[in-house]
Amino acid sequence: MATSKTVRPRRPPASLAVTVDLVIFTVRDGQLQVLLIKRGNVPYRGEAALPGGFVRDGEALDEAARRELREETGVASDSLHLEQLHAYGDPGRDPRGRIITIAYLALGPDLPMPLAGTDASAAHWIPVSAILDGQITLAFDHEEILRDALERARSQLEHTTIATAFCKEPFTIADLRQIYEAVWGVPLDPSNFRRKVMKTEGFVISVGERRLPDIGRPAALFRRGLAETLTPPLTRSGSFSC
Structure with missing residues (x-):
């Protein structure tokens, strides 16, 4: 005679939401700077944070990152290098509940002043050093995300x-x-740096023109x-540092 199996009731799915957060670096006035917003909503209303927001139903992650970039800062994604950085899912990272964020790293040349929108009441470029030195604190776990993004950027400069x-x-x-120098935070010997760059095949290509400075040659x-990759790499511990 067949024995009946005990059917255990399924546990209801845990409440879970997904966000994207963006670490946007640029070099302005000789400093590595990151784009921060002033949060307009709870939690952490009025505090500094990375731009980002919830992923919408049916929306791809990269699409959500580009949308949040545009809506919260007014910066167009087509002017940036944009890549996924890491997923952050500590259960206590967000007081609103179980929220996992996918962080993105974005890089761009001397980006313009941002325009805040949606749930950001303001947006500013801030020197990364001000956060690392503790002058500015960030909401959520955004300082951890920023530090990871900084290390990724520094490492990529070595190998790509x-x-x-x-x-x-x-x-x-x-x-x-x-x-x-701005990204690594160290001075480099100009002659050694130039020699290493020019010896790396495919790194840069001459356009056959020259810039006339106010002073000098x-x-x-x-x-x-x-x-796309540097062979050999330009390591931070290399001999071309001062």
Whole structure:
């Protein structure tokens, strides 16, 4: 005789929501800066935070990131390098409930002043150093996200040509060096840096023109080359630092 199996009732799905948060870096006035908003809604109303928001039904993650970028800051995604950074899902990270966020890293050249919208009451470029030094605190776990994004950006400058995403074309080797110095936070020897860049095939391509400075010799102009990775890498501990 067949025995009946005990049917256990299914547990109802836990309440779960997904957001996207954006770490947007640019170099302004020789400093690495990040775009922060002033939150207009609870929780953390009035506090500094990374721009972001909830993913809508039927919306892809990348699509949500581009929408939030546009709605909260007025910055167009087509002017940026945009990539997924990491997922953050600590159960206590958001007082509104079980919310997982997908963080994105965005890089752009000397981006314009942002325009706040939707649930952001203001948006500003802030030096990353002000957050790392504790002068500014961020809502949620956004400082952890920012620090992870900073390390990703620093590492990518070692192994890829992503530094050119910070440069408006055409640019000089000095312009490119200033990007490395701002992101890494260390001074670099100009001669050693130039030699390493020029020896890396496909990193930069000469446009055959020169920029006339107010003082000094004309500087050769370049654009981004076809290479995506740097072989050998330009390591932070390399010999071209001062």
